[in-house]
Amino acid sequence: MPGAGGNTGIRVTRAEDGVVQIAAPAAGPAFARAVLDVAGAVLVWPVLGTTPLPAAEVHDPGRAQQWLWAVYGERTAAAVHALAAQPPGASADVAPPEPGTALAGHAARLALGHWAARWWPASYTDGIPALGPDLLGLELAALTHRCQQLFDDPEDQPDGDPAELMETHRAALDPLIRWWRAARESASGPVRHLDDVVRLIDDAADCAGVEGDALRRLRSALETGAPHDPRDQHGPRVPPDLGSLFGRHVDYALAAGGSLVGDRRVIARGTGTNDWRRYPPGFADAAENAVTWTVFAVGAGRAIEVEAVSDVAAPDSGVRLAAEVVVEGGPPTRVPLARRGDMWAGMADLDVPASLPPRTRIEVGVLLPGFDPDPEPGSAATDGRAGRDAVRALVRHRLAAAAAPEPHDPYAQPLLAPFLAEIVAAAVDAGEDF
Structure with a gap:
């Protein structure tokens, strides 16, 4: 996919609203874009691309100058500064920077990590393991x-x-340090990557004044150069069992349908649209066929039952999903869904003819009321399905790379190299009946 750093150069434009745009905005649905809000700008990368250079919307060129030169080069930084004083519509073509800009690669990897935290399509039915948050x-x-x-x-x-990230995710700190110690002692696994991450965490904790026993043990090991944990009296370790450090077996057997009983007759059934933009992560299984519906004849009336496979981390109470049902393009009907075992399920009356034509178009999707965004222009259900399939293919490829004996080097290929959470997910998945 073309990006901001192609051989044809970078187009810098002052838009009608005064924002200075660097390259064309990334196309595609929200789940195919990695986004970073930075000083004075918003940076966007296409997840399905490989360019480390993002498109940008610079709303405060003064603040953005602190990083523009390091990401795009001095010529682009100068063009942004000059165009900020020009009338809307003014533009300039700037030669791309030399490849290998360090900050650009690190920023792209950070944006991809935030994308994974929000859009990773974890699915029991698709066999895509979740990443440890x-x-x-x-x-x-x-x-x-x-x-x-x-x-x-x-x-x-x-x-x-x-x-704040370290405080929120402190639970993984001790297992991460144990993994780092064992990998260094056994000279196995992504030793350089682990070493880099723990050193950065130590430096960030030191700058922010974050304390704790695990951080003190880490700092001691870094200062002495001795990775061995003095609490361990059993000598050097073998390569670590990532499943025992990070994994958790999930007893996740899909519930059988038909729990709503009564005098009813099935007259139609189908699969809904599972649009990930319409609910937060951790609510529903990301598989395309996770949403199913059945229309029943109940006496003289008609009712629809909707079921959606839940994510293993979905809340048991409090927040509830809903289904939106549209018959032949008519007004939507909302069906409240409640967590029932490993399913979200609900039933509601449906306003359809008593004799439902065999090719009646019924569209069903799940959403979280209040979270659901407005539909994006040009993002029809078929286009969304193709994009979601492309994302699934991407994460399967990344998991396969993470399972390789020598994963991609994050220094040489920041967008292709797996995150530590992907390496663990691939290892734990291989050892479990997921």
């Missing part, structure tokens, strides 16, 4: 600390404070 959060803390040149205000980026 705490381990991913700690690596994001390390990357945020590395990319601190991008930020001048803690409010710039949601989840953009390294100290």
Whole structure:
């Protein structure tokens, strides 16, 4: 997919609203874009692309100058500064920077990590394991600390404070340190990557004044150069069992349908649209066929039952999903869904003819009321399905790479290299009947 860093150069334009745009905005649905809010701008990468250079919308060129030159080069930074004083519509073509800009690669990896935290399509039915949120959060803390040149205000980026990320995801700190110790002693696994992450975490914790027993043990090991944990009296370790460190077996047998009983007759059934934009992560299984519906004749009336496979981390009470049902393009009917075992399920009356034509078009999707965004222009259900399939193919490829004996080097290929959470997910998945 073409990006901001192609051989044809970078187009910088002052838009009608005064925003200075660098390259064309990334196309496609929200779940195919990685986004970072940085000082004075918003950066966007296409997840399905490989360019480390993002498109940008610069709303405060003065604040953005602290990082523009490091990401796009001095010529682009100068063009943004000049165009900020020009009338709307003014533009300039700038040669791309030399490849290998370090901050650009780190920023792209940070944005991809935030994308994974929000859009990773974890699915029992598709066989895509979830990423451990705490381990991913700690690596994001390390990357945020590395990319601190991008930020001048803690409010710039949601989840953009390294100290807050470490506090939120502290549960993975001790297992991460044990993994790092064992990998260094056995000279196996992504030793360089682990070493880099724990050193960045230590530096970020030191700068932010974050304390704790695990961090003190880590700091001691870094200062003495001795990875061995003095609490361990059993000598050097073998390569670590990541399943025992991070994994958790999920007893997740799909519930059988038909729990709503009564005098009813099935007259239609089908599969709904599982649009990930319409609910937060951790609510529903991301498989395309996770949403199913059945229309019943109940006496003289008609009713629809909707079921959606829940995510293993879905809340048991309090917040509830809903289904939106549209018959032949008519007004939507909302069906409240309640968590029932490993399903979200609900039933409601349906206003359809008593004799339902065999080709009646019934569209069903799940959403979280109040969270559901407005539909994006040009994002029809068929286009969304193709995009979601492309994302599933991407994460399967990444998991396969993470399972390789020598995963991609994050220094050489920041967008292709797996996160530590992906390495663990691939290892645990291989050892479990997922």
